[in-house]
Amino acid sequence: MTKALSHKKTFQKLCDDLSTDIHAELCDEVKEHLKDCPDCRVYVDTLRQTVYLYRGEYHEEQKEGIPEEVSDRLFKVLKLDDIRSRLQEEAERE
Amino acid sequence: MEKLSLEEERALVARAKEGDKLALARLVEAYQEPIYHTALKMTKNREDAEDVLQETFVTMVEKLHQFRGDARLYTWLYRIAVNNVYRRTRSIQKHEAMDINDPDVQQIHGGQLSEWPETANLLGEREWIREVLAIALDELPPKYRTIFILRDIQGLSIKETQEILGLSESNVKVRLMRARNYLRDKLSTSLEEGVHYDEGA
Numbered sequence: 001m002t003k004a005l006s007h008k009k010t011f012q013k014l015c016d017d018l019s020t021d022i023h024a025e026l027c028d029e030v031k032e033h034l035k036d037c038p039d040c041r042v043y044v045d046t047l048r049q050t051v052y053l054y055r056g057e058y059h060e061e062q063k064e065g066i067p068e069e070v071s072d073r074l075f076k077v078l079k080l081d082d083i084r085s086r087l088q089e090e091a092e093r094e
Numbered sequence: 095m096e097k098l099s100l101e102e103e104r105a106l107v108a109r110a111k112e113g114d115k116l117a118l119a120r121l122v123e124a125y126q127e128p129i130y131h132t133a134l135k136m137t138k139n140r141e142d143a144e145d146v147l148q149e150t151f152v153t154m155v156e157k158l159h160q161f162r163g164d165a166r167l168y169t170w171l172y173r174i175a176v177n178n179v180y181r182r183t184r185s186i187q188k189h190e191a192m193d194i195n196d197p198d199v200q201q202i203h204g205g206q207l208s209e210w211p212e213t214a215n216l217l218g219e220r221e222w223i224r225e226v227l228a229i230a231l232d233e234l235p236p237k238y239r240t241i242f243i244l245r246d247i248q249g250l251s252i253k254e255t256q257e258i259l260g261l262s263e264s265n266v267k268v269r270l271m272r273a274r275n276y277l278r279d280k281l282s283t284s285l286e287e288g289v290h291y292d293e294g295a
Binding site: 015016018019020022042045046047049050051053054055057058061062065066070071073074075077078080083084086087 | 120130151208210224231249270271274281
């Protein structure tokens with residue numbers, strides 16, 4: 001088997017492993033290939049970093065939560081604004 | 095996303111179906127944020143995101159009696175939200191025709207792959223990387239962007255993503271891999287240009 005074919009076969013397995021979960025444990029065959037293939041190693045690392053970057057950015061956005069006025073309008077549209085006040089009072093008491 | 099536990103959700107849904115408004119309000123409160131953020135990522139527009147948010151929960155209130163509980167409520171809500179976004183995106187037909195290829199082995203090994211700086215450094219030190227992330231995600235065709243948002247940003251499982259989008263497992267996996275690779279390539283190009291920019295400064 002040429003090196004190119006070995007890359008391709010490993011690549012397909014890699015794609016399958018990582019498409020399930022970016023944190024997924026890579027199969028032994030892939031790990032073995034990565035030991036000797038710096039390009040594939042960089043590819044895996046940068047792929048993982050891509051997802052981490054987006055998750056990190058999302059967590060920053062999550063800290064801001066949903067704008068208060070957006071939530072106010074939502075509950076009003078759903079005719080639940082008076083109930084929401086009760087929820088907020090309960091949350092403050094806790 | 096901090097979801098309600100399965101038991102909590104089922105109890106609230108059961109009470110809400112009986113007309114308990116407090117239970118209904120709790121469900122809205124639990125899931126308004128992830129639905130809003132997903133809508134925002136997909137529509138890239140605060141007004142549209144708010145409309146999608148409202149439409150989604152109005153549907154939830156109106157059709158909760160039809161919800162059988164086979165899947166989690168939040169996957170049902172995501173499905174409604176995604177469909178609401180698609181209905182708004184009139185150019186979806188044009189975008190659906192666009193496809194991105196599978197990662198190319200030859201491209202990986204033919205070109206030069208550069209390592210990136212540490213992720214912490216990227217996020218903390220360079221404001222422009224935020225803009226790069228947003229632009230790259232915007233450029234991703236909708237069918238890939240949706241999957242990436244649901245799976246990698248919102249953290250939903252492959253199974254949940256399948257249920258929301260009505261796709262097979264293999265379809266979800268293929269689209270996800272293509273999305274990740276597309277974004278990786280875009281970021282890689284931007285980072286290389288960014289390094290050159292710094293070196294010239």
